[in-house]
Each structure stands twice: as structure tokens, then as C-alpha cells.
Amino acid sequence: xxxxxxxxxERSRREPSAPSTPSAPRPPTAPSAPRPPTAPSAPRPPTxxxxxxTAPIRTLGLTKEYxxxxxxxxxxxxxxxxxxxxxxxxxxxxxxxxxxxxLGLSEPSAGEARVVGLDxxxxxxxxxxxxxxxxxxxxxYGGLTxxxxxxxTARLNGLRGADAEERIDAVLDQVRLTDRAxxxxxxxxxxxxxxxxxxxxxVKEPEVLILDExxxxxxxxxxxxxxxxxxxxxxxxxxxxxxxxxxxxQVQNVCDRVGxxxxxxxxxxxxxxxxxxxxxxxxxxxxxxxxxxPDGDEVEAVALALGRIEGVSAxxxxxAGHDAxxxxxxxxxxxxxxxxxxxxxITRDGLRLTAIREIEPTLDDIYRRAVSQAGVDAAPRRxxx
Amino acid sequence: MSATTGPxxxxxxxxxAERLPTSAGWLIVASKELxxxxxxxxxxxxxxxxxxxxxxxxxxxxxxxxxxASDISGLQAVFLALFTVTPEGVPDFRVDVFVGIAAPLLGIxxxxxxxxxxxxxxxxxxLLSQPIHRDDVVNGKFAAGLIVIALVLLAVMVxxxxxxxxxxxxxxxxxxxxxxxxxxxxxxxxxxxWLAFGxxxxxxxxxxxxxxxxxxxxxxFVAIPYFGPRFISAILGIFLRPVSGEEVLGAQGLQEFxxxxxxxxxxxxxxxxxxxxxxxxxxxxxxxxxxxxxxxxIPTLVSLDQSxxxxxxHVVVLLALTVGCFALAYAQFMRQEVRA
Numbered sequence: 244x245x246x247x248x249x250x251x252x253e254r255s256r257r258e259p260s261a262p263s264t265p266s267a268p269r270p271p272t273a274p275s276a277p278r279p280p281t282a283p284s285a286p287r288p289p290t291x292x293x294x295x296x297t298a299p300i301r302t303l304g305l306t307k308e309y310x311x312x313x314x315x316x317x318x319x320x321x322x323x324x325x326x327x328x329x330x331x332x333x334x335x336x337x338x339x340x341x342x343x344x345x346l347g348l349s350e351p352s353a354g355e356a357r358v359v360g361l362d363x364x365x366x367x368x369x370x371x372x373x374x375x376x377x378x379x380x381x382x383x384y385g386g387l388t389x390x391x392x393x394x395x396t397a398r399l400n401g402l403r404g405a406d407a408e409e410r411i412d413a414v415l416d417q418v419r420l421t422d423r424a425x426x427x428x429x430x431x432x433x434x435x436x437x438x439x440x441x442x443x444x445x446v447k448e449p450e451v452l453i454l455d456e457x458x459x460x461x462x463x464x465x466x467x468x469x470x471x472x473x474x475x476x477x478x479x480x481x482x483x484x485x486x487x488x489x490x491x492x493q494v495q496n497v498c499d500r501v502g503x504x505x506x507x508x509x510x511x512x513x514x515x516x517x518x519x520x521x522x523x524x525x526x527x528x529x530x531x532x533x534x535x536x537p538d539g540d541e542v543e544a545v546a547l548a549l550g551r552i553e554g555v556s557a558x559x560x561x562x563a564g565h566d567a568x569x570x571x572x573x574x575x576x577x578x579x580x581x582x583x584x585x586x587x588x589i590t591r592d593g594l595r596l597t598a599i600r601e602i603e604p605t606l607d608d609i610y611r612r613a614v615s616q617a618g619v620d621a622a623p624r625r626x627x628x
Numbered sequence: 629m630s631a632t633t634g635p636x637x638x639x640x641x642x643x644x645a646e647r648l649p650t651s652a653g654w655l656i657v658a659s660k661e662l663x664x665x666x667x668x669x670x671x672x673x674x675x676x677x678x679x680x681x682x683x684x685x686x687x688x689x690x691x692x693x694x695x696x697a698s699d700i701s702g703l704q705a706v707f708l709a710l711f712t713v714t715p716e717g718v719p720d721f722r723v724d725v726f727v728g729i730a731a732p733l734l735g736i737x738x739x740x741x742x743x744x745x746x747x748x749x750x751x752x753x754x755l756l757s758q759p760i761h762r763d764d765v766v767n768g769k770f771a772a773g774l775i776v777i778a779l780v781l782l783a784v785m786v787x788x789x790x791x792x793x794x795x796x797x798x799x800x801x802x803x804x805x806x807x808x809x810x811x812x813x814x815x816x817x818x819x820x821x822w823l824a825f826g827x828x829x830x831x832x833x834x835x836x837x838x839x840x841x842x843x844x845x846x847x848x849f850v851a852i853p854y855f856g857p858r859f860i861s862a863i864l865g866i867f868l869r870p871v872s873g874e875e876v877l878g879a880q881g882l883q884e885f886x887x888x889x890x891x892x893x894x895x896x897x898x899x900x901x902x903x904x905x906x907x908x909x910x911x912x913x914x915x916x917x918x919x920x921x922x923x924x925x926i927p928t929l930v931s932l933d934q935s936x937x938x939x940x941x942h943v944v945v946l947l948a949l950t951v952g953c954f955a956l957a958y959a960q961f962m963r964q965e966v967r968a
Contacts (some may be wrong), residue, residue, distance in 0.1 A: 337965060348753070349966065373760060380749045380750050381754060384664075398656050399760055
């Protein structure tokens with residue numbers, strides 16, 4: 244009944260058929276919820292449009308058009324104090340354009356934004372005084388030392404003398420660059436420059452931090468360091484942080500809420516668990532790791548047996564050199580039965596089991612599904628626009 | 629959450645309020661740029677280029693001056709002759725001509741990568757996200773460039789004057805000092821035009837190397853008398869075939885008119901009038917009578933205000949060109965997207 248296909252092909256075929264709306268609210272079942280335990284209390288419900296809202300970042304119908312191209316399409320967004328909000332989307336989805344509008348560096352075609360209570364178009368200086376910004380591919384004056392670069396930023400923010408030095412020492416310490424602070428930035432690694440960029444954004448003691456692709460082009464350990472640093476800033480200083488990224492899995496653990504951004508529109512907003520629920524559809528996966536299944540007939544036999552389990556829609560054989568089998572399960576309610584039946588088969592056939600578990604959908608999966616669903620929904624609307 | 633962060637934010641906002649009002653953003657940008665310029669290799673290279681441009685003709689001028697010393701000692705403007713005397717048979721081998729050729733390089737050299745350099749280094753978005761106006765960036769960079777140029781020109785001029793004082797024992801008269809100061813100011817203005825042009829290039833052209841090449845090309849054509857001006861004269865010469873004396877004068881007048889569209893020509897005329905009080909006119913006489921009159925004129929030295937009257941239009945046009953160039957650069961920069 245279940246043809247055995249390669250994993251990738253199967254997934255891409257299956258996704259568009261996922262239902263576009265969740266049938267009924269389901270209690271969050273995720274045992275390993277992607278949100279870290281340090282996250283603040285339950286996310287607030289979206290209240291965009293409320294005039295008295297105190298959220299440091301709010302947008303209402305924010306739109307940016309370049310000629311016929313709609314880079315950002317009526318964006319409604321709120322980021323609260325003490326929260327890390329991830330703006331996730333592919334390159335060209337409109338993330339940077341949104342950020343530039345929030346900073347008053349680009350004028351919206353329609354709609355409005357309020358950042359720390361100010362209109363970035365009317366009072367860009369007021370916004371820039373209180374918002375730290377780490378640009379995409381941040382650069383520094385290579386001939387100057389890290390400290391000198393920060394000193395320039397401090398002066399531009401009206402900090403001088405002992406106050407400035409004290410503040411610079413503090414932020415350098417925060418990003419752990421103190422010992423390299425007096426070397427030319429030319430000699431810094433990419434990760435160090437990125438950390439210096441965060442220090443640079445922090446010099447002005449911002450209430451809001453806006454980070455454009457803070458983890459791009461950084462090695463995995465550097466990413467963890469940066470994300471821990473951000474988490475600490477939120478915990479200790481109650482900043483509101485908006486970060487954009489196209490590396491979804493990297494940031495999913497650090498974001499309290501995420502907004503999924505595609506073709507200029509926010510197609511999903513909420514915690515990763517909420518989005519998983521909304522876009523994850525009914526299906527889920529079970530991964531089984533088997534040691535030492537020989538090739539050939541025996542593999543086919545195992546696949547056939549697993550495929551016959553009630554609730555399994557497809558079986559993906561491990562690629563050469565791997566031992567992970569993946570079962571597509573029709574609904575989450577079937578998972579328990581599938582696990583039990585798989586174990587029975589494995590025991591019966593005398594296979595050596597090393598691991599068996601349900602796989603939570605990653606943000607990448609969620610993103611792909613959200614985009615494909617929105618793509619179907621969006622087609623007529625974009626034609627009108 | 630907001631309850632716990634409230635006080636912290638209030639104090640940080642309070643400290644921020646204390647910092648305000650900050651000094652003008654352009655001053656901070658300018659002082660940083662100035663420090664960069666003064667420590668850059670570029671500064672020394674351009675100082676050397678301009679120094680060489682001044683010293684080489686000065687050397688020959690000094691030789692000639694010494695041999696002529698007896699003749700010219702009675703003249704009023706001996707000191708200025710340092711800048712304008714040429715070796716025999718080489719008419720354009722003068723300090724002011726050489727400075728007029730090399731000085732524009734200063735303008736282009738300090739501006740060609742002002743904005744596109746920030747862009748390619750990735751520092752522009754960071755700079756613009758600081759609480760300064762966007763025009764502070766352009767203004768600060770222009771101001772810093774102008775200060776460096778003024779310093780370099782001053783150093784070269786003082787060097788020449790010092791050479792005159794020490795080696796030749798010529799002491800300038802008060803009117804000569806005034807003329808030198810005015811020549812200095814006109815030269816700074818002329819270089820400011822090139823600086824504004826370089827700034828415009830750095831904003832319009834995204835790559836520093838391309839902007840430098842474009843600036844260099846324009847410099848070659850406009851600032852060097854043997855390229856653009858020669859070329860224009862040659863083209864005009866094809867169409868103008870004067871026969872009578874009046875026609876010759878007319879043709880020359882037309883050539884002059886066309887060449888004055890080049891700022892280098894304006895500077896050259898202003899420069900010679902200021903440095904050589906014996907120059908009483910910058911235009912070719914319109915009629916044969918005027919020409920003959922000019923021939924019969926007894927050579928005298930004109931007073932400073934007469935010289936100023938002669939070049940006032942030149943200065944105004946140079947100023948207008950500079951302001952126009954800067955305004956164009958400014959407008960382009962304000963309209964540009966921050967993102968590369």
C-alpha cells in the first residue's frame with residue numbers, strides 16, 4: 244500500500260495537500276517544546292492596532308512598494324519588552340525592508356510603525372537614540388581598533404569621556420571581546436565582528452535591539468554564543484529584541500515568538516509550538532534506528548512490514564551508510580499505536596533497535612508548509628494587488 | 629515582565645536625556661574623518677604630489693629670478709614672481725600652473741571613496757542607524773576633506789614663501805601678502821569644487837575604483853591644459869578659419885568663451901591675475917583698435933581691487949559650480965536607499 248520512496252521526494256509531494264487550517268484546538272502535546280525554559284511567561288495574544296498598547300515595536304498595515312513590487316505587504320506586528328521575536332523568511336522576503344522602515348531609514352508606502360512609542364518616519368533620531376541596530380553583514384572601520392569603532396558610535400550617541408569609556412568597557416565585556424578590544428578590526432574573525440556589532444548596538448543602552456541576520460556566516464559555536472548572549476540581555480535587562488533570520492532552526496530555540504514572512508507578508512505568527520500545531524497538519528513522523536539490517540531482500544521485507552502498520556502512510560528507507568528509517572504517520576493519535584506495532588515487528592524479526600521516537604516538526608518544516616499553504620491562499624490576492 | 633524592567637528603562641532613559649543635546653553630528657563625523665585622513669597613506673602621497681608640483685617649477689623660477697635679480701629688483705611684485713616666473717622658452721612652467729594641475733587630485737583623492745567606501749565596508753547602515761541626520765554624513769565628510777586640503781595647500785604655499793625668504797632673500801610687500809592670501813583662498817575654492825565632484829562620484833558610483841577612474845578621467849581632460857583645452861581649441865580651429873585681423877580676434881574670443889566652461893580655465897585666469905599684478909585683462913580684445921591700444925599700453929601694475937574686479941566673475945562661477953556639485957551630491961545621497 245505504501246510505495247517506498249526517497250524521503251525528499253515524498254515530503255515535497257505531500258506538503259501542498261496539508262490542510263490550511265487546524266481543525267480543532269489541541270493542547271500542546273510537545274514534550275520537548277522548542278521554547279527554552281528561560282522564556283518569559285506565556286506569550287501575549289496579538290493585540291495589534293490597540294492605541295494604548297505599550298509594545299516597544301508595533302506596526303499597523305506597514306507596506307513598502309518599489310514600483311510594482313510589494314516588498315512588505317500590510318504588516319501587523321507587535322514585539323513586547325522582554326521578548327525575542329524572530330522574523331523568519333527567505334532572502335528577499337522583506338525582512339530587511341521591514342527593519343529599515345522600523346528604524347526610519349526607509350519610508351513606508353502605507354501604514355505606520357511605532358517604535359518605542361515614536362513614529363520612525365517623523366522622528367527617526369528619537370528612534371535611533373533608543374534602538375540598537377545590527378545590520379546584515381555589519382562592517383567596521385578596519386583600520387581602527389574595536390574600541391575605537393565603539394568610541395565613534397558612543398560619540399555619535401552623545402557619550403563622551405569617562406562615561407563613554409565605562410560603557411564601552413561594559414559592552415565589550417558583555418560580548419567577551421575585552422582582550423581583543425585594542426586590536427585592529429581587520430584582524431577579527433567574522434564571529435568576533437558580529438559580536439562587536441552587538442556591542443556596537445548596545446553602546447547606546449537601547450530599549451529595543453533589532454538584529455538583521457545575527458547568525459549568518461558564523462560557525463555553530465559562535466551561533467550558540469550569540470544566541471546565549473541575546474537570551475541573557477532579555478533576561479537581565481528586559482530588552483525587546485527583534486531578529487531576522489533565514490536560518491530557521493538556528494534561531495528557533497532562542498525566539499519566544501516567531502513570525503513567518505514570505506513575499507512580504509506575515510503568514511504565521513506565534514510560538515514555534517503554536518505554529519507547529521497550525522501548519523504541522525495532521526501528519527507526523529516516527530524515526531526508527533536499526534543497527535545492522537543487511538541490504539537487499541531483508542530491507543524490502545522490513546519496509547513492507549512497517550508499511551503495513553495501521554496509520555503509517557509511507558516508509559522511508561535509510562540512505563546508504565545511515566540507519567534511520569522514517570515512518571510518515573497519518574495523525575498524531577496514531578503515533579502510540581505505530582510505536583507499539585513497530586516494536587512488535589522489530590522484536591519478532593530479531594532486529595537490533597537502537598532508537599525509536601516521534602520527530603517533532605522543525606521550524607524548517609513548518610516554514611515550508613506555511614509558505615506553500617499561503618502561496619495557494621495568496622495567489623488571487625496578489626493578482627488583485 | 630514590564631514591572632521588573634520599568635525602573636531600569638526609566639534610569640537608562642534618564643541618562644540618555646542627560647546626554648542631549650549632543651554636539652552637531654556633522655562635527656563628530658568630520659573630526660573622525662579628519663583623523664582618518666591625516667593618518668592615511670593617501671595624505672602623504674598627495675602632499676608629496678602637490679609638493680613636487682610646486683617645487684619643480686619653483687627650482688627653475690629661482691634660477692631665473694637670480695639671473696634677473698638686478699632687472700627686477702626695482703619692481704613691486706618681486707616676491708610674487710616666485711610663483712609666476714618661468715624658465716626661458718617654457719611658458720607654462722609656473723608654480724601656479726603646476727598647482728592648478730595637481731590640486732584637483734587632492735579634491736578627488738579625499739572624496740572618491742567617501743560614501744561608497746562606507747558602503748562596501750558595510751559601515752554605512754551602522755552609521756546611519758546612529759542618532760544623526762543623514763546629511764551630517766555628507767556635510768561632515770565634505771568639511772573634513774576641505775580642512776585637509778586647506779592644510780596641505782597652506783603647507784605648500786608657506787613652503788614656497790619660506791624658500792623665497794630664505795634662499796633668495798626676497799621679502800614680500802603687504803599687497804603681495806594680500807594677493808597670496810587671496811590666491812590661496814581661490815585655490816581652496818577650486819579644490820573644493822573637485823572635492824564636491826569627488827563626493828558626487830562616491831555617491832553615484834558604487835565601486836571606489838570605478839569612481840576613482842572616472843574622477844581621474846575628468847581630471848585628465850579638464851585640469852591638464854594639454855588635453856581638454858588643446859582638444860577643444862583644435863576642434864574649434866577646424867570651423868574657424870579667420871582671414872582678417874578682426875576675424876582672428878573674433879575666433880580667439882570665441883575660443884576663450886568656450887574654454888571658460890572649464891573650471892580649470894577659470895582658475896588659471898583668476899590665478900594669474902591675482903599673482904601677477906602686471907596682467908590687466910583676461911579677455912582678448914574684441915576689435916583691432918582695442919588690440920592696438922593694448923599693445924601701446926605702458927606696462928604698469930594694477931592695484932589689488934582692480935585685479936579683483938577682473939576675476940570676480942570667475943570666483944563667483946567657481947563658487948556656484950562648487951555649491952551646485954555639492955547640492956547634487958547631497959540630493960543624491962538623501963534619496964539613496966541605505967541598502968547596497
